[in-house]
Amino acid sequence: MLLRQLEYLVALARTGHFARAAQNCYVSQPTLSEGIRKLESELGVPLVRRGHRFEGLTAEGEEVVVWARRMLADRDAMTAGLAALRSGLEGELRIGAVPTAVAAVALLTQPFCAANSHTTVRVHADLQGDEIVRRLRAFELHGAVTYPTREPGLPFVPLYRERYVLLTQEAADVDAEGVGWAEAASLPLCLLHPHMVGRQVLDAVFTELRVAVAPRVETDSIASLIAHVRTGHWSTVVPHTWLHVFGIPAGMRAVPLLRPRRSAGIGLLLPPRTPLSVMEQALADLARTSSMHVALDELPG
Structure with missing residues (x-):
């Protein structure tokens, strides 16, 4: 069995063509076709359903x-490990990352690049929880900043706990010290789409409190959500960490969501293997020693 034959099969599974x-x-x-047929012959089982095309x-x-x-x-991990022994991580x-964790990603990649000058970084933002798990299991990602998962075998390094704030107009009749979730639900809201895990966290709180929430606008884009809020016509509920990236739009204020106060853990989810690759281990070590929670805890909320 040749690794090249395995590469052919994985590429076929990925592209479907x-x-x-x-x-x-x-x-x-x-x-490619001959390589896969040789792999089938060696393993003694059919691997591909063939017709006029790949089925x-x-x-x-x-x-x-x-x-x-x-x-x-x-x-790949072995090759990278050997290279790191010679000349450092490359x-x-x-x-x-899930959309609500954009601040944490930036607070990881900057020190990572500073510590590993021969590396580059590719960020895959706006991923959903199930897509993150799929990519980690396929070893397409070295790690992901997200909420904890119930999926077995994926190590999780806690980073911080996100709290929630109401972004609303300065003139809104709300207590600047904090508002309740029911009061927030009564405002004209723009929220993330219900299929997004960040929205599902909010919906779980509303459901727990038996508060009906009916946003006027829903979007699957952070940029779109911020654009709607900046018009001054909509309020929104976001993690307090967003203020680290986007600040408070002009004419608006960030009010902590209290009664009750809720938070959710955010951390680094890693691929399901032991030992980790040198790239994964370097990222995990950085996450374990990160003090980003200190900076993020200083934000309103």
Whole structure:
């Protein structure tokens, strides 16, 4: 069994198309197809459902892809580890994040780059929780800043706890010291879309308090949400950490959400392997020693 054959199968599973998979692997389509057939012959099971075109993987193929991704990731981790012994950490750090954790990502990537001058960073922001888990299990990310998950086998390093504030007009008739969730729900709200985990955290609090919330505007974009709020016609409920990035829009104020006060943990979720790769370990070590919670705790909320 050759690792190259495993690369062919993983590329086919990712693209769902023989020609695109071959292009991604920089080989001809016949070469890729022949490599996968040799892998099937060696394993003694069909891996691909074939017709006039690619029709998907067999059950055996799906199982082999899981192992193949791990083997290829371990190969890459070994290569990176050897390179790090020679000249320090090199390569690209791939980090994901849920939309509500943009502040934390920036507070990790800056010290990471400062400590590892030969690395670059690619941030995959605006990911949903299930997509983060999928990418970590496929070893497409070295880590992700997100909420805790119930998925087994994914290490989690706590970073801080997010609190919630109401962004509303300065002229709004609300107590500047803090408002209740029911009072916030009565305002014309713009919130994130219900399928987004950050919105689901808020909905869980409203449901717990038996408060009906009916936002006038819903969006799946942070930029869109901020743009709506800046018009002065809408209020919103956001994590206090957003103020670190976006500040308080002109003509508005940030009021802590109390009665009750709620918070949610945010941390670094890591891929399911032991040991971690050198890139993952460097990121995890930085997260464990990070003091970002001190800076974020000073924000309103």
